[in-house]
Amino acid sequence: MNNYCINLKKRKGKPFCKLLNTEIRLSECFSCKNAQYKERKIYKLKKQTTRHKKADSSRFSIITNDLEHCIICGRKKEALHEVFYGAYRHVSIKYGMIIPLCLNHHTQGKFSVHNDRELDLYYKRLAETIFISKYSYELYMKEFIIDYLKKD
């Protein structure tokens, strides 16, 4: 694949522009504002979209099947929150201890998981309960160390 405009053709051994319908010099073609490099651009765009989707689909949750809407209010999600964040963030991602949240319920509002301790604890307990029924209490304690169901 080359870098030439799609309107650039060769006629009688000379560069010819289909758009201007005349013979041109190559340098004119390179500085032309109407130059179209269609195929190249579309190709690049497609590649990026695929990579984006891949990163998103590798995230899963054992708490909810809907990762598009805030688990609290149902508005469009702004972030995927790791229930056990900080040091256990990667373990959370590994087991799908993840919930979708809008900006307000994630970090902005007073009633958000990062600002309201009770709300934070509620989802930690919920996640722990689901994890234990899916795997085991032993595995939970091995991975997350703190039993939030016994903590107050």
Ligand SMILES: [Zn+2]
């Ligand atoms: Zn919300």
Ligand SMILES: [Zn+2]
């Ligand atoms: Zn968060």
